[in-house]
Amino acid sequence: MSRTILITGASTGIGAETARHLAEGNTLILHHNQSPIEPVAEDVQTRGGTVHTCQADLAGEVGCHLLMQAVNRVTEHLDVLINNAGSLLQRHTVEEVTWDLMERIFILNTYSAMLLTKLCVPLLRKGNDPSIVNMTSIAMRHGAPTATVYGAAKGAMDSFTRGSARELAPDIRVNAVAPGVILTPFHDRYSTEEKLASIASDTPVGFNGQSIHIAQAVELLIENTFITGETIDVNGGLFMR
Ligand SMILES: NC(=O)c1ccc[n+]([C@@H]2O[C@H](COP(=O)([O-])OP(=O)(O)OC[C@H]3O[C@@H](n4cnc5c(N)ncnc54)[C@H](OP(=O)(O)O)[C@@H]3O)[C@@H](O)[C@H]2O)c1
Numbered sequence: 001m002s003r004t005i006l007i008t009g010a011s012t013g014i015g016a017e018t019a020r021h022l023a024e025g026n027t028l029i030l031h032h033n034q035s036p037i038e039p040v041a042e043d044v045q046t047r048g049g050t051v052h053t054c055q056a057d058l059a060g061e062v063g064c065h066l067l068m069q070a071v072n073r074v075t076e077h078l079d080v081l082i083n084n085a086g087s088l089l090q091r092h093t094v095e096e097v098t099w100d101l102m103e104r105i106f107i108l109n110t111y112s113a114m115l116l117t118k119l120c121v122p123l124l125r126k127g128n129d130p131s132i133v134n135m136t137s138i139a140m141r142h143g144a145p146t147a148t149v150y151g152a153a154k155g156a157m158d159s160f161t162r163g164s165a166r167e168l169a170p171d172i173r174v175n176a177v178a179p180g181v182i183l184t185p186f187h188d189r190y191s192t193e194e195k196l197a198s199i200a201s202d203t204p205v206g207f208n209g210q211s212i213h214i215a216q217a218v219e220l221l222i223e224n225t226f227i228t229g230e231t232i233d234v235n236g237g238l239f240m241r
Contacts, residue, residue: 001128002026003222004075008058008067008116009085011035013184014135016043017211018082018218023049029071029078031085033057058085058112059104068119077126080222083113083157084135088190091146102149109153114160117174124172129225131173133218134161136231138180141239147190154178158231165229173228175221180235182209204237 004027009015011032019028023044029052030037030044041051054070057063071078086109092101113134124130136158138144139151158176165174181187181199200208217234221227233239 003079004077004127005029005080005082005222006071006078006120007031007082007084008113009033010040011037013186014179014182014211014214015082015084016040018084018215019044019049020047021212021215021219022222023047025049027052027075029054029074031056031058031067033085058116059108061111061115064112064115064119067116071120071123075123078120078123079127079130081116081120081124081132082135082218083116083132085112086135086154088147088150088186091190092149093146094148097149105149106153106156109150110156110160113157117160117164121168121172129173130171131175131222131228132164132168133221134158134174134176135214136161136176136178138178138233138235138239141178141233161231162229169228173221173225175227175229176231177214177217177221178231178233178235179214180209180233180238182211182214184211199238202238203235207236209234209236 002025006029007015008031010019010030012035019040020043024047027050028044031054037053044051052074056067134157137154139147140155144151161174161176217232
């Protein structure tokens with residue numbers, strides 16, 4: 001079945017790999033902000049996908065509406081929304097966090113995904129077995145020092161996933177993936193080699209994840225029509241429920 005899929009933050013890391021993984025036979029609308037999207041778009045086309053691209057800064061309401069305007073220009077329906085764009089923005093302890101940083105973390109990781117969900121519902125209602133996949137984080141699970149507000153923002157998305165799954169049922173399924181440590185540009189900015197090595201040795205499978213591990217979980221949530229309101233932890237056993 002050919003699907004029309006919107007992926008936010010598709011320019012690098014998890015979003016880019018998810019785009020490549022889902023490319024074959026599908027129409028992908030790839031969102032980016034500051035990073036170039038052309039290399040990912042070319043990969044998707046090489047793998048047999050059709051591509052549209054759109055740029056928007058999702059650190060505010062205006063950017064969400066601009067993205068939706070671009071989406072509405074290229075499609076009349078959506079089968080899948082992947083709310084992937086997000087960032088830690090900066091390491092912060094509870095004692096040093098500021099109102100401004102809390103706002104910026106929640107706007108990017110939570111408010112924009114919630115607003116995009118709302119804005120995409122009319123297009124998803126016209127889709128085939130439509131679903132939404134939200135990208136949360138292991139940071140919401142077991143406490144993540146220097147990422148506490150970020151973890152709380154992802155925890156809010158986890159709750160939003162279940163609430164919207166109930167509200168939008170039976171028309172639209174809503175699920176989430178909570179990645180563990182996945183080697184992407186995210187960690188070039190926020191982690192050190194030593195820290196990553198230490199986490200890998202604490203991880204039961206013995207290594208940090210790659211973006212493909214997340215892309216495979218996203219694909220499962222899109223494909224399996226009996227899963228809604230679920231968050232899949234993909235973390236090599238670093239957090240176990
Ligand atoms: N890597 C991990 O270990 C890990 C673990 C748990 C959760 N996550 C979550 O997984 C998602 C993807 O992360 P990643 O590891 O793939 O990180 P990444 O490589 O840094 O990618 C982040 C993506 O988000 C986009 N983005 C960031 N700020 C934006 C803004 N203001 N407006 C619009 N788009 C923006 C980026 O777009 P541009 O580059 O084009 O600006 C990029 O495409 C994020 O939600 C992250 O919180 C990652």
